[in-house]
Amino acid sequence: MEQRIEAAAAFLLDWLKTNVLTWETAAQWGCVLAFYLLGVLAWRGFEKRLLAAVDRSHANHLVRSVLRALVDIGNVAxxxxxMLVCEGVFSALGYNGRLLNAAGDLALAWIAIRLLTSVMPNRAVARGVAGTIWTVAALSVFGLLTPVTDFLRGLNFTVGDASFNALGVINGLALAFLFIQVASLVSQFFEGRIQRNQGLTPSLQVLLGKALKTSFYTVAVLAAMSSVGIDLTSLAIFSSALGVGIGFGLKTIFSNYVAGIILLMDNSIKPGDTIEVGGVFGVVRDMRGRYASVLTRSGKEHLIPNELLISGEVVNWTHNDRNVRIGIPVGIAYWSDVDTAMVLMERATEGVSRVLRDPSPTVLLSGFGDSSVDLELRIWIRDAEGGVSNVKSEIMLKIWKLFHEYDIEFPFPQRDILLKPDSRLAVTIEKGGDDG
Structure with missing residues (x-):
């Protein structure tokens, strides 16, 4: 190992003396740095305007990313x-413009890398891939790629019965990143096509999208592992044994994932439904593998485990029919005109945009209470996700105003006291004494 390190250091020192520490190379380095800085400073003003124009365009996200990449590489182009012009000038003067040629090749490689990474959805991975490819290109241009790869190929290590080298591991990681990015792009494309298909229900769209994404990522990981040289047969045996042990520890998590698949398949709960479960009333925003996201009217987002949605009692207000009936109980005094009160309660729904006219609002006499005649106004709405209490409050306020206008009284508790003939009622009045 020490001999390899010493050989690599000696090669690097010799390369520096031959290719860097000369007057001819210094002049080329000066041209490279000077023209690069000038390009950056000159392009800065145009870049802001062009980027603003791209952001104002109506193109989709992918097209905008490519256009921004084209603007970003303007100074490099x-x-x-x-560099091509400078190389021609140095050649005409009888000098070898090898460094200028290398700088031009690196610039061309950077242009290709920038355009490639612009379509990658994960920006952190895209920057890592760009840096890796640029490093490889730089080593290749300066003639250092072969010595570096030979050095990495000589670093061997063993894991169990399998033998690996550092170069193979690096190649495997690079391929894994590449395959995963390709799988992400392909899955996003198919998810977009699935979501635009109006013939599929929302739950089926989510189920197909998750199934495709899982399949593509699984294939990408297996392909990357196979390229490194990992025996997938032995991995399958190991994973089956390990899966039994993990299954007991992660039973709840697995049950939530299975429950999520069942919910998506039976279409009992889907994104956009208004549900009530465990005291939570809201709209299903998203359904994930482990939980469903329910947004309430107060702005709180509850993450309900899928297992609870399967085993517990769930009220789906919009399962098959979005029409929802709401009952508003109202009590009036016994001496009030019941017929007038019923007409006024029905009139209170007029002008409330969320109340449906078909089915029309109805008023029923629901019972005779201890202190009131019990009435109930029944209305229908189609947008339960917009809230129930707010529409009830609006109608009850109008009922209050109409009842006061037409002298319909609201009841209050009353009790009659009956004194038997032989009973006695003693009343004692006490006054505070005058201490003065």
């Missing part, structure tokens, strides 16, 4: 052209 200009630098590449200038």
């Amino acid at each position: 200009g630098f590449f052209v200038v």
